[in-house]
Amino acid sequence: MSALVVADKVGAWYGQVVGLSELTLEIAGGLTGLVGPNGAGKSTFLKLVAGEMRPARGSIHVLGFAPFANRDYFRRVGFCPQQEAIWDDMTGLEAVTFLMRLHGYVPAEAKRRANAALDRVGLGDPRSRRIEGYSKGMRQRTKLAQAIAHDPELVIADEPLNGLDPVGRAEIQALFAELGRSGAHVLVSSHVLHEVEALTERIVLFHRGRLLAQGPVGEVRKLLSRHPRRVEIRARDTRRLATALIALEPVQSVRIEPGNRIAVETGDVERFFGELTGIAASGNFGLQSLESRDASLEAVFDYLVG
Amino acid sequence: MTASTHTEIYRRLKGQLEPHPPTARLLWRARMHVAFKRKLPLLVLFVPPWISGIVFSFVVYSKFTLEQGVESPLTAGNGGPMAGAMVGAIAGQLIQVHDQIVMFTHVSRVFALLAIAWFGAGLVCEDQRAGAHLLYFSRPVSRFAYFGGHFLTIASFGAIVTVGPVLLIGLVAVFSSPEYSFLLEKWDVLVGALGYATINVLVLSMIALGISALSSRKTYALAGVFAFVLGSDAVSGMMRATQGESDWGMLGVMSNLRRIAEWLMSANRQMFDWNPWFSVAILGGLALASGLLIARRLRRLEVVA
CATH class of the missing domain: 3.40.50.300 (P-loop containing nucleotide triphosphate hydrolases)
Structure with a gap:
């Protein structure tokens, strides 16, 4: 075509x-x-x-x-x-x-x-x-x-x-x-x-x-491999979860935000999700939701134009 | 190159299509239709010239009939010394009617300016301001057709207030003159009056469209048309007064139109006595310059966001 x-x-x-x-x-x-x-x-x-x-x-x-x-x-x-x-x-x-x-x-x-x-x-x-x-x-x-x-x-x-x-x-x-x-x-x-x-x-x-x-x-x-991808996690015990997340290799940064949210930046999102599953299963963090912020076009555009 | 896409499943053009739609005429009709929706400007701009035309027609009619009695002196059948006197009287009437028509053409210049400025000033600039040209030029409408449609619109309004009343007066003169003597003896005045009305409309329409193409809003274009036309005459009048030389009249648009009117209708020259071809050249140059300006601006509409 x-x-x-x-x-x-x-x-x-x-x-x-x-x-x-x-x-x-x-x-x-x-x-x-x-x-x-x-x-x-x-x-x-x-x-x-x-x-x-x-x-x-x-x-x-x-x-x-x-x-x-x-x-x-x-x-x-x-x-x-x-x-x-x-x-x-x-x-x-x-x-x-x-x-x-x-x-x-x-x-x-x-x-x-x-x-x-x-x-x-x-x-x-x-x-x-x-x-x-x-x-x-x-x-x-x-x-x-x-x-x-x-x-x-x-x-x-x-x-x-x-x-x-x-x-x-x-x-x-x-x-x-x-x-x-x-x-x-x-x-x-x-x-x-x-x-x-x-x-x-x-x-x-x-x-x-x-x-x-x-x-x-x-x-x-x-295509934007040089940019970290952002993931937002909602959990009951954000402090403990943030401590656990920061220890993961693919995680580049962790930020605790209001509303029991954690913003995570990762260079390898698939590996991160794999390791997060293990953490969620082992610890009692009260994990409520998981959302990739980069799924939106807005985020892509933000990345692209700096 | 050719592109094959999945459009093949889309509805193809159906219905009856005119291969070459008369886009300029369609545009003209649409603009006229729109203009005729607003009654007040029509009333204000059209009624005075037509009332003037009717008044002048009545004066013309009265010259031929009321002053001489309804029966034509030529058809009364009296020969001898009376006949010569009557022929002389008719000749006098013809001259008076001639003067009436010339006088009307002088008056009609102002009406034409008002109508053309009002209806024409916004045509191009308002299209451009609103982006309506984007709707035209994404269709099979050429820039020449776009210009033609707008020019026809503006010229039609000019013609309604100038050519129309002149035709009315001319017809009254022809039919109320004895044995159509006005047509037989003074046909050149009728042709001259119509020719002048046409030139008047053409020149003012081109100027108005040119200024409209240069402006960003109708109000600016309207002010620009009046400033250009009346301003040029104000300057020429001032120069004539200070220099005592009538040739300065060539600076004024209206003065040149008046000179052409006097020339075409073989009228007595009251103020201006320069070679009328200078006026033709000046006004022709103005119209040409306006045309080039419009062409340039229409070309630039391609790149106006």
């Missing part, structure tokens, strides 16, 4: 500011999350993928197309930008219908698709009201609707969960999952790491316009 996105030494600048620098990567089809702090280059990369920007250097191919100003490509892609973007004076239905007309759909078909897409994103009656009266979440849903209304093969969503309440967030996450299951490729960016983590296992990490890491969250973490 060929890659969905192939970027080769791509560079992009905003005047003197570097947007992306010598970015080389391949992204396979399916649902992929783009993660990084603000200014990391996620939006720039997505604009390159969406065909909004021309790379200043290098080349990028998506679905086999060079995206910039490529009419055939645009018909196969839906883009939900981070910006407000939608026109206040139109209703949600008018805006999505208008954008479908720009794709070339005849009026009746454009309206049918707009209604169907607004149904999918859960924008009910408000679709007939002017967008100026919409909440942030409603605007976000309208933008998403215009990105999926023409059944694109690739949906590109830049910070799509911004402004959504928890219920809306869950609904949109379910929508992305459904898009993925139905065969569409989805590229989603977010600076809120757990949002992406809830959506997909496969991530691309950006930092200062460069690719930091790529792959399943767990695998990305495994």
